[in-house]
Amino acid sequence: MYTKFSIKKWLVAIALASPLLSLAADISLLNVSYDPTRELYVEYNAAFAKHWKAKTGDNVTVKQSHGGSGKQARGVIDGLPADVVTLALSYDIDEIGAKAKLTPKDWQKRLPHNSSPYTSTIVLLVRKGNPKGIKDWNDLVKPGVSVITPNPKTSGGARWNYLAAYAYALKQNNNDDAKARAFVGKLFKNVPVLDSGARGSTTTFVERGIGDVFISWENEAFLAQKELGPDKFEIVVPSLSILAEPPVTMIDKVVDKRKTRAVAQAYLEYLYSEEGQEIAAKNYYRPTLDFVAKKYEKQFPAINLIKIDDVFGGWQKAQKIHFADGGVFDAIYQK
Amino acid sequence: MSTISVTQHSRYQAKVARSRATSEPAWIRWVLIAIALAFLTLFLFIPLAAVFTEALRKGFDTYINALVDPDALSAIQLTLIAAAIALPLNLVFGVAAAWAIAKFDFKGKSILITLIDLPFAVSPVVAGLIYVLIFGLQGWFGEWLLDHDMKVIFAIPGIVLATVFVTFPFIARELIPLMQAQGKDEEEAALVLGASGWQILWRVTLPNIKWGLLYGMILTNARAMGEFGAVSVVSGHIRGMTNTMPLLVEILYNEYQYAAAFAVASLLALLALVTLALKTFVEWQAAKNAEETELAVMQS
Incomplete structure (x- = not known):
């Protein structure tokens, strides 16, 4: 790899030294992302490369790494050289700043909409005909219903899942915390297997045929339907869900070292452009740009969405109370 | 001439002795063979056939396309x-360790044997995490490596390290019992006759253990190519850069690209089959070798 790299460097040096040769530079970026964005970024990376080539003449290739959001953040903290991260929730990017000092504290203010170019939510995916008659969150705690969700310790989607269920229980019980805890406790008793990331859970439910209902990212549920046929699965929209804001940012220490700040910045900003938003919508992420959102309005069901800041006081607080070691999740899952 | 006839005669005798050893009635033998075959079919042939059918489900073109995809090529590479780095390293280490343990007596020998077995005892995931803890950005050498622009984990060196770690007992473990059984007599004889250390190694020890050594190398290679857990931890899963074949199979499978996933899996299966064939050949050669040595000893 080192030899390959140095050959590349030589080639670049030769290219720069000779005015007769093309001056186009080859740039590579690494985007460390969470699990369900695989298809989204395949399409977006190609579009961005084209855009960047037209704008600057440089060739940019974006390499991808995917996994559970928490696990990916851990990788970046341990030195995975990501130029940009596009993760499932802001807490994981906060951790990169807190544990490894790779990003500034105010990273989330650098881009519009809390640095979330697209949003999503949590829905329920059931098998064709909905054999267990699942209509809402309270059907998930019934005995004999097998529920699939990833592990909230490693997966961002799983944490959104958990909080959506918890918010529903709070609302049903007049904000009684103890009752809400008992509710999610009962729900997790019905979970036979916790995968480490959202895509692993999708495969468990869709391919391996385990479970009656799969708590899923909306985009992941649409994708499973598209890939494997609408005749196999149905999406159940619960009475209440959570507005999921998967944020993006660049890793300052990495882009400064690799001298890729400008292109990394452009890469993230282009997500907010019309083309970026169209690609997001086509891959079943809810666009934030108004007229693109209008165009795809019919694709996304209207759901009563709560915000994490309103109900749980933000990610820092939610993480500390619910998902940290010895938190609520540990307590209910051990029982 | 007479030597050959003697050899043939004793082979014939050996054959007769072998057939007499199985004195059970025919039906018992057939039932046992049937059970073994059924077991093999269920656990080996059917899965193997399934891998190749799935891989070729969408036609031969898709199969080839999946294998020449840049990400697949980089994973194969x-x-x-x-494997090419792990094998020679473990070869040198395995021979050195087995030689020291089998031919010399020293303090702490049992500790060394335990250490060699460590990678068998430790879960591969833990093996990977060890390297993250040492070479990760938050680990012991993380800052230093970053300052010197060197990458270990989430790059090729880390993957090689993890592979070496999980494969390192194979050759030593294969050689130690063999060398212990052979004893030190021949080496001591060579020493008395005035051979140097190198001469003893090249002319006496290595020829005696060559089949066991080959067998160990084949096992090492198979494990090196197939390792998933430890490599998964240190890989970072960067497409086209740090994915090995087993990791790529998982990724493709998770992306609904079943034909491509099974195409890469079939390549791994083919490597395994070649390994198996080589292994059988080596065992057969070793057995033949042993038989001939025995005959030579008997004749003398």
Whole structure:
């Protein structure tokens, strides 16, 4: 790899030294992302490369790494050289700043909409005909219903899942915390297997045929339907869900070292452009740009969405109370 | 001439002795063979056939396309690089360790044997995490490596390290019992006759253990190419850069690209089959070798 790299460097040096040769530079970026964005970024990376080539003449290739959001953040903290991260929730990017000092504290203010170019939510995916008659969150705690969700310790989607269920229980019980805890406790008793990331859970439910209902990212549920046929699965929209804001940012220490700040910045900003938003919508992420959102309005069901800041006081607080070691999740899952 | 006839005669005798050893009635033998075959079919042939059917489900073109995809080629390349570095390293280490343990007596020998077995005892995931803890950005050498622009984990060196770690007992473990059984007599004789250390190694020890050594190398290679857990932890899963073949199979499978996933899996299966064939050949050669040595001893 080192030899390959140095050959590349030589080639670049030769290219720069000779005015007769093309001056186009080859740039590579690494985007460390969470699990369900695989298809989204395949399409977006190609579009961005084209855009960047037209704008600057440089060739940019974006390499991808995917996994559970928490696990990916851990990788970046341990030195995975990501130029940009596009993760499932802001807490994981906060951790990169807190544990490894790779990003500034105010990273989330650098881009519009809390640095979330697209949003999503949590829905329920059931098998064709909905054999267990699942209509809402309270059907998930019934005995004999097998529920699939990833592990909230490693997966961002799983944490959104958990909080959506918890918010529903709070609302049903007049904000009684103890009752809400008992509710999610009962729900997790019905979970036979916790995968480490959202895509692993999708495969468990869709391919391996385990479970009656799969708590899923909306985009992941649409994708499973598209890939494997609408005749196999149905999406159940619960009475209440959570507005999921998967944020993006660049890793300052990495882009400064690799001298890729400008292109990394452009890469993230282009997500907010019309083309970026169209690609997001086509891959079943809810666009934030108004007229693109209008165009795809019919694709996304209207759901009563709560915000994490309103109900749980933000990610820092939610993480500390619910998902940290010895938190609520540990307590209910051990029982 | 007479030597040959003697050899033939004793082979014939050996054959007769072998057939007499199985004195059970025919039906018992057939039932046992049937059970073994059924077991093999269920656990080996059916899965193997399934891998190849799934791989070719969408036609031969899709199959080839899946294998010449840049990400697949880079995964194949990385797998071969990791195996090509791990194998010679473990060869040198395995021979050195087995030689020291089998031919010499020293303090702490049992500790050394335990250490060699460590990678068998430790879960591969833990093996990977060890390297993250040492070479990760938050680990012991993380800052230093970053300052000197060197990458270990989430790059090829880390993958090679993890592969070496999980494969390192194979050759030593294969050689130690063999060398212990052979004893030190021949080496001591060579020493008395005035051979140097190198001469003893090249002329006496290595020829005696060559089949066991080959067998160990084949096992090492198979494990090096197939390792998933430890490599998964240190890989970072960067497409086209740090994915080995087993990791790529998982990724493709998770992306609904079943034909491509099974195409890469079939390549791994083919490597395993070649390994198996080589292994059988080596065992057969070793058995033949042993038989001939025995005959030579008997004749003398």
